[in-house]
Amino acid sequence: MTIALERVVGSLHTDLCTRAARWLRQSVGCGVVISEMVSAAGEIPDAIGWRYGESVLVEAKVSRSDFLADRKKPWRLSPDTGMGDWRFFLTPAGLLSPAEIPDGWGLIEVDGAQIRRTHAVPKGNCWPQAPNRGNKRAETILLCSALRRANKGPNTSLRR
Numbered sequence: 001m002t003i004a005l006e007r008v009v010g011s012l013h014t015d016l017c018t019r020a021a022r023w024l025r026q027s028v029g030c031g032v033v034i035s036e037m038v039s040a041a042g043e044i045p046d047a048i049g050w051r052y053g054e055s056v057l058v059e060a061k062v063s064r065s066d067f068l069a070d071r072k073k074p075w076r077l078s079p080d081t082g083m084g085d086w087r088f089f090l091t092p093a094g095l096l097s098p099a100e101i102p103d104g105w106g107l108i109e110v111d112g113a114q115i116r117r118t119h120a121v122p123k124g125n126c127w128p129q130a131p132n133r134g135n136k137r138a139e140t141i142l143l144c145s146a147l148r149r150a151n152k153g154p155n156t157s158l159r160r
Contacts, residue, residue, distance in 0.1 A: 012092075016060035016110065017046045020090045023108070023115050024049035028056055029125065032143075039145035041138040043075050043083050046090075048142070054127075055134045057084025058108070061091045067100075075135070079104065083139050085130035088121065104131040 030049025075082030
């Protein structure tokens with residue numbers, strides 16, 4: 001892949017991650033959202049948020065090859081080790097078909113300025129029982145890492 005193409009793909013991925021985080025806050029109602037943060041948990045979610053005691057994971061995919069490569073990740077091969085009680089792929093419109101989406105996952109698509117709920121995405125505030133049981137240990141490691149970082153800044157201290 002050329003450097004120019006890598007920048008375009010990277011920029012598109014960053015844009016999708018930003019939109020995923022905004023969707024989690026505004027449309028899903030997550031009070032806490034983390035995007036693309038490295039921690040000791042291993043998995044680096046593109047965006048993950050929490051609402052009503054459940055976690056909602058969004059993985060941004062900008063190409064079919066990116067989607068296919070995702071299947072080889074350890075937490076995809078053993079879904080019980082992955083984060084997210086709810087799990088969604090966010091892609092440009094038309095990149096994937098609902099038939100390609102693994103069990104327990106949903107599909108949301110970006111179509112211009114809109115994010116469209118395409119496959120297995122509940123609507124409204126009352127969602128049914130989550131299809132997955134997210135790895136709470138990994139999620140806690142990620143949250144603790146975020147809190148540690150917030151606690152280091154002079155204006156964001158959680159200490160009194």
